[in-house]
Amino acid sequence: xxxxxxxxxxxxxxxxxxxxxxxxxxxxxxxxxxxxxxxxxxxxxxxxxxxxxxxxxxxxxxxxxxxxxxxxxxxxxxxxxxxxxxxxxxxxxxxxxxxxxxxxxxxxxxxxxxxxxxxxxxxxxxxxxxxxxxxxxxxxxxxxxxxxxxxxxxxxxxxxxxxxxxxxxxxxxxxxxxxxxxxxxxxxxxxxxxx
Ligand code: SF4
Ligand code: SF4
Numbered sequence: 788x789x790x791x792x793x794x795x796x797x798x799x800x801x802x803x804x805x806x807x808x809x810x811x812x813x814x815x816x817x818x819x820x821x822x823x824x825x826x827x828x829x830x831x832x833x834x835x836x837x838x839x840x841x842x843x844x845x846x847x848x849x850x851x852x853x854x855x856x857x858x859x860x861x862x863x864x865x866x867x868x869x870x871x872x873x874x875x876x877x878x879x880x881x882x883x884x885x886x887x888x889x890x891x892x893x894x895x896x897x898x899x900x901x902x903x904x905x906x907x908x909x910x911x912x913x914x915x916x917x918x919x920x921x922x923x924x925x926x927x928x929x930x931x932x933x934x935x936x937x938x939x940x941x942x943x944x945x946x947x948x949x950x951x952x953x954x955x956x957x958x959x960x961x962x963x964x965x966x967x968x969x970x971x972x973x974x975x976x977x978x979x980x981x982x
Contacts, residue, residue, distance in 0.1 A: 822847050846929055851912045853930040854905055856945040860890040860924035863898035867916035867925050875909035876916060877902060881956045884963045890922045900946045901953040907933075908941040 820827055822845045837844060846852070868876040879902035888896045916925050935941055948956075 821845050840932075846931065850929065850931075851914050851927045853907060853928050853933055854910065854916070854943070855926055855928045855930075856903060856905070857924040857926075858900060858903060858945050858947055860892070860922045861900055861903065861945075862890060862894050862896055862922055863900045863903075864921060866919045866921065870915045870919045872913060872915065873909050873911055875906040877904040877906070879903075881953060882960055883956070884959050890924070892922055894922055899948060899953070899956050901948050901956070903945040904942050905945070906942045908938055 827845075863878060863880040865878050865880065868874075868878045878900060881899040881901050883897050883899055886895050886897060887899070890896060912927070914927055917923075917927055933941075
């Protein structure tokens, strides 16, 4: 009985001394070092907290965080939306009536992005969209903290078109298509008349 009690006290003391050791060690502030530093894992020891947001942990270069779209370089090909396994990219394109410019890599832009929304609440950060993008305009940034109060605010809107502009472009396209159709019909009639 006495032996058991002594063993119990020794075990309790060992556990308690370990807790006390960590309690005092964790008072030291976490030093921010690069992930490439040889001492990275050593220097992350002995601390429990960091003074966020003044202090931030280094993030690996290959980390996958919030998506960003450079809309000026987007050719609205829809590939990213098609490859997305969780359908969190919602794109609405409007065909332009002529070439509207070119991206920084020289690709012609023939479509407007009337809507380009990404629901980051649904995104599973697989990175597939960034891989298929032909102009590399959709990228994963090193931003991991975009705290919001409303769920809807996690839907990022990248289109820079106003609804009025989109309506105007749709109207111009319809007009052009109607003119093309009329010209086609006139050419057919002329052909039939000549035959
Ligand atoms: S990272 Fe994956 S889940 Fe997120 S938008 Fe891109 S393809 Fe979809
Ligand atoms: S794959 Fe790239 S270019 Fe195509 S719609 Fe998506 S972001 Fe734009």
